Amino acid sequence: METGTSGGATGVAGGPEWVGLPKGLLSLRRLLLVIWTGLFALGTGVLLGLLAGPAWAAFALVWVGLSAWCWVLLGRNWRSWRYAERADDLLISRGVMWRQETVVPYGRMQLVEVTSGPLERRFGLASVQLHTAAATTDATIPGLVPEEAERLRDRLTELGEARSAGL
Structure with missing residues (x-):
């Protein structure tokens, strides 16, 4: 079982043995992130492309940037749980x-x-x-x-x- 953080993470001799969470949780959360931001990017691109013109459809890339930022944040959050x-x-x-x-x-x-x-x-x-x-x-x-x-x-x-x- 892969875990995030384990071992005596308190820095105190004889402290508790911390156990991290399995990597499957991170995979699940990242998959949901990609699905939801992908749907929002597609919807934004199609709506802006049809209503305001093709140049405005590029604003859908904001969702891609947000997804990349959240990808990193999810990893940091997952590593913090123990x-x-x-x-x-x-x-x-x-x-x-x-x-x-x-x-x-x-x-x-x-x-x-x-x-x-x-x-x-x-x-x-x-x-x-x-x-x-x-x-x-x-x-x-x-x-x-x-x-x-x-x-x-x-x-x-x-x-x-x-x-x-x-x-």
Whole structure:
């Protein structure tokens, strides 16, 4: 399984072992980017070509430039996602400019679900969503391999039950 970032990325000796997301998530997001910007470019080119003249149809190239810029941004965003399982909680870190790290204590988890839409299934991906009592701490780990998502769900559920029972 290819991942973005792994290893002790905290820089602290004995820190958590971070696991990145599979490359399939990046492929899926880039495919959607190309499809949508391609459709917008085609629509813009045809409409401007018919309504304003062929020279104006060149403005459809703006979508191509936007697509190239977003291609790079998607790669940076994908590399920023990672998670780590610790003894008492799960860490989820994401973001390039605005770093966000979510800490979800196992004892606070109420529900752990694995979801996979049609496109995710096509690319062999699934997402793990964690629900807690506080709506602001609900967290999601997108684009995992289904086997890893199920393993994580089972482990988090087991740890959550043990912590909530006070064991």
